[in-house]
Amino acid sequence: MPEELWAGFRLLKNAGYLPPELQLLNEIREVEQSLAFVKDKGEREIAGRRLSWLRLQLSHFRGEALDFALEGKYREKLLAKF
Secondary structure: OOHHHHHHHHHHHHOOOOOHHHHHHHHHHHHHHHHOOOOOHHHHHHHHHHHHHHHHHHHHHHOOOOOOOOOHHHHHHHHHHO
16 A cells, blocks of 8 residues: 555545445445354345345445346346345
């Protein structure tokens, strides 16, 4: 990291700001941990969907190719839900 950015990043860090990628990673970890304790099938399905959505957002944020997942009917269903 360039030295001229250190002060700015330190200020953001001290203010409790996390970059969007780290926020997503933290949310993913929380949902994964909660899934280990969920016994209700309905709640488990909801948490699984949330986890999938967060992973999709992370992939999009990182610029990974999502074309395979967003084609045809699946894409239409996904857009209709969100």
